[in-house]
Amino acid sequence: xxxxxxxxxxSVIEKGQTVTxxxxxxxxxxxxxxxxxxxxxxIKFLLHFVKExxxxxxxxxxxxxxxxxTGGTYSTLKVQPAELEDSGVYFCASSQERGFSNSPxxxxxxxxxxxx
Amino acid sequence: xxxxxxxxxxxxxxxxxxxxxxxxxxVSGNPYLFWYVQYPNRGLQFLxxxxxxxxxxxxxxxxxxxxxxxxxxxxxxxxSALVSDSALYFCAVRDVIYNQGxxxxxxxxxxxxxxx
Numbered sequence: 001x002x003x004x005x006x007x008x009x010x011s012v013i014e015k016g017q018t019v020t021x022x023x024x025x026x027x028x029x030x031x032x033x034x035x036x037x038x039x040x041x042x043i044k045f046l047l048h049f050v051k052e053x054x055x056x057x058x059x060x061x062x063x064x065x066x067x068x069x070t071g072g073t074y075s076t077l078k079v080q081p082a083e084l085e086d087s088g089v090y091f092c093a094s095s096q097e098r099g100f101s102n103s104p105x106x107x108x109x110x111x112x113x114x115x116x
Numbered sequence: 117x118x119x120x121x122x123x124x125x126x127x128x129x130x131x132x133x134x135x136x137x138x139x140x141x142x143v144s145g146n147p148y149l150f151w152y153v154q155y156p157n158r159g160l161q162f163l164x165x166x167x168x169x170x171x172x173x174x175x176x177x178x179x180x181x182x183x184x185x186x187x188x189x190x191x192x193x194x195x196s197a198l199v200s201d202s203a204l205y206f207c208a209v210r211d212v213i214y215n216q217g218x219x220x221x222x223x224x225x226x227x228x229x230x231x232x
Contacts, residue, residue: 004159033219042224043160043206056219091159093220102148102167102210105220107159 002026004108006092012114018080021111025074025094031055032075033095033105034067038088046090049075082115089113118143120207122223129197129230137192137226139207148210149190150220151181155203163205166190177201197230204228 005024013019025032034046046065047057051072060067064083069075079086089112093105120141129135141147148167152160164175171183181192192205205226211218 035220035222040225043222045219045221048219059219093160102165104150104162104165105160107152107161109157109159 004092004094004106006090006108006111008111009109010112010114012116013082014116015084016081018078019082019113021077021079021090021092021113023075023077023092023094023108025092026096026106029094029096029106030072031095031097031105032069033093034075034077035091035093036088037091037110038085043091046077079113082113084115087113087115118209118211118221120149120209120221120223122205122207122226124226125224126227126229129228131199131230131232132196135194135197135201135228135230137205137207137228139190139192139223141188141190141207141209143209147183147190149181149183150208150210151175151179151190151192152206152208152222153203154206154225160206163192197228199230199232202228202230 007022011019030051032049035043037043045059048055049069052069066078089110091110093107095103095105150165151163154160163179164173166173166183174180179194207223208220210220
């Protein structure tokens, strides 16, 4: 099966510009997560979709970040306007759960965002 | 709040020697613990998980982890390290929601370097 794919792999933008990251989960996976790793620190949770609904968005840093998952398939994460501290690697992951099955999350290769 | 800690930023091991990457956790309730590995320019790959049952969990690539409830630890181990094991290792605990998955909470990561 195809894995989680993220686009673009790298993005370099100037402060104040807008960037949209895309994630295509594994087909059939209802759960989709966004994470980011900033400056070599720990990987921080941003938000969690179950199908098209936001299950948990407690990790979204501020209202410059907007995530969508129309139709419960792919997801986009928009940063507008971008700030220097938004630089980092943004990971997407997906999983399919039944009960307390604790299926592993499958991660994409990430998008490296650099804001200059 | 649930959390994990990886006390070592870096671990250096000679090829053929045993390796240990340390992780301690803090949870309310039963712990759901995971180890992931990240190779350069790649996404995170699932290694193993502890949900319940035997304290020694076996995973991919010859890795295993020992769950110790009294010490609240979940150290990753391998009897004989390979140069190809050099990568970034993340310990994580999971907030599980019935039928809806749940976010992973990651430690800060440990860089493992295996020298020939």
